[in-house]
Each structure stands twice: as structure tokens, then as C-alpha cells.
Amino acid sequence: MTLPSHAEIVVIGGGIIGCSTAYHLARDHKADVVLLEQGKLTSGSTWHAAGLVGQLRSSASITRVLKYSVELYKGLEAETGLATGWKMTGCLRLATNADRWTEFKRLATTAKSFGMDMQLLSPAEVKRMWPLMETGDLVGASWLPTDGQASPSDIAQSLAKGARMHGAKLFEDVRVTGFTMKDGRITAVKTSRGDIACDKVVNCAGQWARQVGAMAGINVPLQPVKHQYIITERIEGLANDAPTIRDPDRRTYFKEEVGGLVMGGYEPNPQAWATGLPGGDVPNDWEFRLFDDDYDHFEQHMSQAIERVPALAHVGVKQMINGPESFTPDGNFILGVAPECANMFVGAGFNAFGIASGGGAGWVLAQWVVDGEAPLDLWVVDIRRFSSLHRDRDWVRDRTLEAYGKHYTIGFPHEEYLSGRPRIVSPLYE
Ligand SMILES: Cc1cc2nc3c(=O)[nH]c(=O)nc-3n(C[C@H](O)[C@H](O)[C@H](O)COP(=O)(O)OP(=O)(O)OC[C@H]3O[C@@H](n4cnc5c(N)ncnc54)[C@H](O)[C@@H]3O)c2cc1C
Structure with missing residues (x-):
């Protein structure tokens, strides 16, 4: 053309x-x-x-x-004839402490005001929905049935x-x-x-x-910041419509994929992509490319994820994805x-x-x-x-x-960022 x-x-x-x-x-x-x-x-x-x-x-x-x-994603395949992999699995967000539970109670109210049916579940209910999950440390979870996953x-x-x-x-x-x-x-x-x-x-x-x-x-x-996740081999007993999980207190997320799990997280010590080009420019020839696997850096997520889903300790990792994404x-x-x-x-x-x-x-x-x-x-x-x-x-x-490091931390009201200070100060600042 x-x-x-x-x-x-x-x-x-x-x-x-x-x-x-x-x-x-x-x-x-x-x-x-x-x-x-x-x-x-x-x-x-x-x-x-x-x-x-x-x-939410x-x-x-x-x-x-x-x-x-x-x-849009629900109806796109019918319109274009091209599959989207859309699955409305719902999402469980896990709370392991009182502050997080308070945050979820507030979120549930907010969700209601947006016309979304977010429910708060007990650990026993979570266990019934996701039997492979260790729920002993949970206060509860929020459940948003209309969340999902796609390709x-x-x-x-x-x-x-x-x-x-x-x-x-x-x-x-x-x-x-x-x-x-x-x-x-x-x-x-x-x-x-x-x-x-x-x-x-x-x-x-x-x-x-x-x-x-x-x-x-x-x-x-x-x-641009590096972000990693793994895709595991099949896990016995994992339903193919298992809800996605966000486990913010352990900084990790999970998604079912071809009978295995996708698992990644937001670490407190993220790695900026230092491209080495003038001005930190991103190379133009970065097409379908990834960084090398960095299991040392990923270990912090792996150990947390195994505590949550013990089956992960015994399953092979099919692939690690370590790619750049733009953060603000x-x-x-x-x-x-x-x-x-x-x-x-x-x-x-x-x-x-x-x-x-x-x-x-x-x-x-x-x-x-x-x-x-x-x-x-x-x-x-x-x-x-x-x-x-x-x-x-x-x-x-x-x-x-x-x-990036705050992606899963509790959003306390009036919390201030600490980095990049002091930058603009009042005349009284010492
Ligand atoms: C490991 C990882 C996991 C992620 N998981 C999720 C997830 O589970 N859920 C979620 O919602 N998001 C996720 N994301 C984020 C998601 O991938 C991005 O937010 C999204 O793909 C951004 O899309 P984009 O169109 O802005 O950028 P891109 O997909 O990067 O598209 C930008 C395009 O612009 C083109 N371009 C650049 N310069 C030029 C130029 N000069 N001329 C012409 N073209 C140019 C590039 O070639 C590129 O194709 C994840 C990201 C990473 C890294």
C-alpha cells in the first residue's frame, strides 16, 4: 500500500x-x-x-x-472475527492485615458507587473458589466478578x-x-x-x-522500567476459569494460562532500563525483544508466591518474560x-x-x-x-x-512521595 x-x-x-x-x-x-x-x-x-x-x-x-x-473486549471478536482471548474470570484481591481490609471495605463502597458489584469474602469462601491457595494468613478478599483476562x-x-x-x-x-x-x-x-x-x-x-x-x-x-513474570507448566487441579489473583501484601499477581500460572509482581527495588543511548533514548530496533531472565531479582516474588500457592514449588517454569514498559x-x-x-x-x-x-x-x-x-x-x-x-x-x-514500588502498597490518604526531594523548597526550609 x-x-x-x-x-x-x-x-x-x-x-x-x-x-x-x-x-x-x-x-x-x-x-x-x-x-x-x-x-x-x-x-x-x-x-x-x-x-x-x-x-477498579x-x-x-x-x-x-x-x-x-x-x-468493548466482550464484543470485539463478534465484530471483527478475530479472537481476543477475553475470559471474564473475576478477580480476587487478598488482604492479610487490618489496614488492607479497611482499604478493601472502602474500595467496595467506591465500586458500588461506580455500579460495580464488588463483594468481600471470608478466607473459607476464597479457599472454596481457589483450592490451591494457602489462605491461613488471610483476613479476607475482595471479589470483582467482572474483571478478567485477555490475550x-x-x-x-x-x-x-x-x-x-x-x-x-x-x-x-x-x-x-x-x-x-x-x-x-x-x-x-x-x-x-x-x-x-x-x-x-x-x-x-x-x-x-x-x-x-x-x-x-x-x-x-x-x-522505561523492567518488569518480569513467569509462565509455569500445567498445575494439577488448577481450573481453566480460575479467577485472577492480586496479592498486594505479597506484591504479586497470578493468572491462569493453558493450565499453568502466570505470576509476576511489583518489587520495591525496580530496575530502570538504562539503555546507554544519549538522553536515555530507547533503541528503535527493539522489536519483539526481551531482556535476559533475571531470576536473582525475581526471587523476591517467587518466594512470596510459593507461600501463597505451594504447588509452585514443584512445577516447572516454561518461560520467563522480562520486558520494558513505560512508567510515570x-x-x-x-x-x-x-x-x-x-x-x-x-x-x-x-x-x-x-x-x-x-x-x-x-x-x-x-x-x-x-x-x-x-x-x-x-x-x-x-x-x-x-x-x-x-x-x-x-x-x-x-x-x-x-x-512503581508503590503499585501494590496501601494508598493511605495524604501520603507523600519521598524521592527527588528536596527540589522546590520554601524560603523557611533548612
Ligand atoms: C512484563 C509485562 C507485563 C505486563 N502485563 C500487563 C497486564 O497483565 N495487564 C495490563 O493491562 N498491562 C500489562 N502490561 C503493560 C502493557 O504491556 C502496556 O501498558 C501496553 O502494551 C502499552 O501499549 P502501548 O500501545 O502504549 O505501547 P507499545 O505496545 O510499546 O506500542 C508502541 C508502539 O510504537 C511504536 N513506535 C515507537 N516509535 C515509533 C516511531 N518513531 N515511528 C513509528 N512507530 C513507533 C513501537 O514500535 C511500538 O510498537 C505489561 C507490561 C510488561 C512489560
Whole structure:
């Protein structure tokens, strides 16, 4: 297919976020959309995601975004004919102490206000639902029956097919190399196969979004961090519709996969990806690539997971996945129109919940691109929440690593971050 010389909207990046945004722009707005992917679709972070899809967040609008994803994923296969691996298994979140239990009681109330049926279960009920689990240390668990799991590549490919069905043009092996700018706006996207004049650009370049943004003078404060999980051999007695588990006090998560378990976690000592390239850039040729297995670093999750699911001590590990994902200084993703450039929109920095967010993020971002305004109160993820401080790469790295380490910690009210201080101080500070 020949690259067009003009498009109303150019989407950069063929991961789940770019595919979902192109799908919604084409389906809901009949927009003239071109998507450019430097390698193959899904070849960035999307292909190696674990595929847990949870919905409940502390922000009402983000929960709405995640709920929308689930609604979309349920019906996508019927629309496009491409399987998504969607399974509504429900999710158990485990509490092992009184503070966590208080958090869950609050969450259950919040869930109710979002129209979600979250129940609180006793350890005995949890044991009945997940017999292979050790429940002796539990105070209880929350149960959200509408959470689930999916195959990340299949969902993205299904969205890509849907986008094409609605008229979007998707191109693989086309790298965006720069922009032609006039009066603070992008007038054309430069690519490895020629220029495309355009009205708007949507930067969905995942962990490359910072460097793609920099080509137009905009700041996308994110940091690629290494994240690992294992996939085990079959485990005797594990049901193929077993609920996903989040065990935040042990910092781990579990998902059934082909009779075995996917198990990963969020460690307090995460590893930033130091690429060695100038400015910490991510290499462009990182297509379908992973880091070497790091069992020494993963040991902290393994020992916690064996305490929870003792069968793990006796089962083989089929594969370890150690891949990079973009995380942000406050653990929330980045959406919206860049303050430095009136026609570049961003959808990036998904903090390891991009599969869960993908459907909904594409929906709101497409609406935002067309209307110039967010369709919901999305301030918690709005790119304008960042300031010039967030151009400091060392600060962004340190704060992002702290945010990663807090992924499963209890969200106490008014808790402050400790890293990157003192940075801005009052005249009275000593
Ligand atoms: C180990 C691991 C497990 C995970 N598990 C889960 C999970 O269970 N649930 C969940 O919700 N999330 C999970 N995630 C997170 C999820 O994978 C990501 O949030 C999601 O894939 C991000 O999608 P994306 O489209 O933003 O980025 P990507 O998939 O990285 O897509 C960005 C694309 O942009 C392209 N691109 C970059 N620069 C250019 C350019 N100059 N020109 C053209 N194209 C360009 C890249 O090639 C890439 O394909 C996990 C992540 C990791 C690392």
C-alpha cells in the first residue's frame, strides 16, 4: 500500500493504545486516519503483556475508562472475527492485615458507587473458589466478578482489524523520523518512507513516546522500567476459569494460562532500563525483544508466591518474560493535547495496565482529538498536570521508580512521595 501524502489524523505507534485510538477515530468519528508503526503491530510492549484486565481505580473517570475496555473486549471478536482471548474470570484481591481490609471495605463502597458489584469474602469462601491457595494468613478478599483476562496481542490485532474495517489505513515498517512545524503546530509527519501532511498527530509510541514527543518539542515524562513474570507448566487441579489473583501484601499477581500460572509482581527495588543511548533514548530496533531472565531479582516474588500457592514449588517454569514498559512519576498514564504543541495528542505511559486501559483510553483519546476537549474529567491522566520540573530526566526516573514500588502498597490518604526531594523548597526550609 502506498503511503498517502495527506491524512487528517496520523497515529504513531501500533501497540494496543495506537490501534484502539485508530479504531475509535475511524468507528465513532469516521475520521481519515493513518497509523504508522516502525516495526510490526504489537512489537513494542503489547505482545509480552501478561493480560490481566482489572477495572477498579480510585478515580471515578479512570474506572469508567477501564469498565469501557471490558465492555468493548466482550464484543470485539463478534465484530471483527478475530479472537481476543477475553475470559471474564473475576478477580480476587487478598488482604492479610487490618489496614488492607479497611482499604478493601472502602474500595467496595467506591465500586458500588461506580455500579460495580464488588463483594468481600471470608478466607473459607476464597479457599472454596481457589483450592490451591494457602489462605491461613488471610483476613479476607475482595471479589470483582467482572474483571478478567485477555490475550494482549490478539486484542490489539482485533482492534487493528476493526480500525481497517472502519476505513483506517495502518502501515507497518514505517518509522516517524521528525515533524515539519509551523507556528507551534505540526504540518507534516516525516517518515522513513516520505512525508505525510496532516492536521493532527496522536503520539501512541509507548516507551518511545518521550523521544517522539521531543521531535516536536513536547515533554512526555516517562521512564522505561523492567518488569518480569513467569509462565509455569500445567498445575494439577488448577481450573481453566480460575479467577485472577492480586496479592498486594505479597506484591504479586497470578493468572491462569493453558493450565499453568502466570505470576509476576511489583518489587520495591525496580530496575530502570538504562539503555546507554544519549538522553536515555530507547533503541528503535527493539522489536519483539526481551531482556535476559533475571531470576536473582525475581526471587523476591517467587518466594512470596510459593507461600501463597505451594504447588509452585514443584512445577516447572516454561518461560520467563522480562520486558520494558513505560512508567510515570505518579503511576497514572498520560493523555491529552500537549501544552507545547497545539495539534499533538499523547496516549502513553501506561504503568503496566495498558491492556486493561487500552479499549477505554482509545475511546476517550479519540473523542479528545476530535473535540479538542476531554469527554470526562480526566485531569488525573491529563498531560498538562506536569510542569517544566518533569523535564529533569533524573528526577523523573527516581520518582517513577518510587511510584512503581508503590503499585501494590496501601494508598493511605495524604501520603507523600519521598524521592527527588528536596527540589522546590520554601524560603523557611533548612
Ligand atoms: C512484563 C509485562 C507485563 C505486563 N502485563 C500487563 C497486564 O497483565 N495487564 C495490563 O493491562 N498491562 C500489562 N502490561 C503493560 C502493557 O504491556 C502496556 O501498558 C501496553 O502494551 C502499552 O501499549 P502501548 O500501545 O502504549 O505501547 P507499545 O505496545 O510499546 O506500542 C508502541 C508502539 O510504537 C511504536 N513506535 C515507537 N516509535 C515509533 C516511531 N518513531 N515511528 C513509528 N512507530 C513507533 C513501537 O514500535 C511500538 O510498537 C505489561 C507490561 C510488561 C512489560
